[in-house]
Amino acid sequence: MSAPGAAGARRWRKLWNWGLPSLMLPAALLLNPDETQHRETLRAAIAAGHPVAAGFDAQERAVPDLRYQSFGVLSLTRHRHELTTLGAFGKVVAVGKRGRRPG
Missing domain, CATH: 1.20.5 (Single alpha-helices involved in coiled-coils or other helix-helix interfaces)
Structure with missing residues (x-):
């Protein structure tokens, strides 16, 4: 019972x-972000780090081989086989080589 x-x-x-x-x-x-949202987030991240370069659209010339991939609920972009942006639920976050040592 x-x-x-x-x-x-x-x-x-x-x-x-x-x-x-x-x-x-x-x-x-x-809500999966499209390629333009990923590119805008990447532009904003570059502009925040390099405001002078952003004024000359250097990021468009520097990142021509940006590859967008969508997995339905998650999307990402890669540049030279490294993760650059990650997006889901309408938000895109710039990720990359932060914290890595040059070498």
């Missing part, structure tokens, strides 16, 4: 476990 309300708790748990992913997956697919 189960406790009173246990069936209701199981029903809500089942709805939560199946309902949340069924809502999040379409949202992630719709």
